[in-house]
Amino acid sequence: MKITIFLNGKFIPEEQACVPILTPGFLYGWGLFETMRAYNKKIVYFDKHLERLKRSAKLLDIRCPYPLIKLKEIIHEAVKINGFRDAYVRLTLWKCEKGTDILVMVKKYQPYPSQEYNKGFRACISSFRQNENSSLAQLKTTNYLLYRLAYAQAIEKGFDEAIILNHKGYIAETSRSNLFFIKAQELFTPSLECSCLNGITRRAVFDLAKKHNIKAYAGNFCIPDLYASDEAFLTNSLRGIMPLVSVEKQRIGRGISRYKLTRFFMEKYKSLLEGL
Secondary structure, eight states, X not given: OOOEEEETTEEEEGGGOOOOSSSHHHHHOOEEEEEEEEETTEETTHHHHHHHHHHHHHHTTOOOSSOHHHHHHHHHHHHHHHTOSSEEEEEEEEEETTEEEEEEEEEEOOXXXXXXXXXXXXXXXXXXXXXXXXXXXGSOBSOOHHHHXXXXXXXXXXXXXXEEEETTSOEXXXXXXXXXXXXXXXXXXXXXXXXXXXXXXXXXXXXXXXXXXXXXXXXXOOHHHHHTOSEEEEEETTTEEEEEEEETTEEOTTOGGGOHHHHHHHHHHHHHHHHO
């Protein structure tokens, strides 16, 4: 099926997309993006994604060419035109010579097979480091090389994900996800000061923990803290919640069959999506 995209004011077939390359967006990675999931044709946490984009755009001096209400209409129309009930939606803004270029792309959502959630992900520790002193670390910019290199490194080594540390040696995030671990039925995740993205699903997990009286802490944590945990999982908007079962071939806890609290969050998050 051919994909229709929205590019700078027009809906066009994706193969017709053409943009100038001598722009700050292309040359310097001066841009922002949001990756969203449409579930049953409804975009999950739509307002939260757009609020984050708005805050980030202000910090990067990127002016959205449309007010948020109009932007929502465009994205809804892109989902409708492409006709996917479950979809991957990407909104990208980047600097051009005369202002801001905009792209809305919608593709069919390809869920991870259920067996992936049943067996969980394995992660390595990346040699690449996040800069905890950079204000850009918490923004979803199109300058995404750190994460792509970390992920490529993980795949080359036979892992599913790469854990990225900051220069102080604390866990920041992974190449595509926020990271949580569980110890004695309490929840832990790197703080924003560690230079992790304030992920939308990350916040949803905090909300679920509060609702169900599960203590949750954000702080500075090292790899030994993760090794000593009972369970661990990863979160992002497309994958949802994925168990993390080992790091550098060292098993987390006593095996995924004991991941009761992770399963609890997976089920509650799924219920959240179904209730939207």
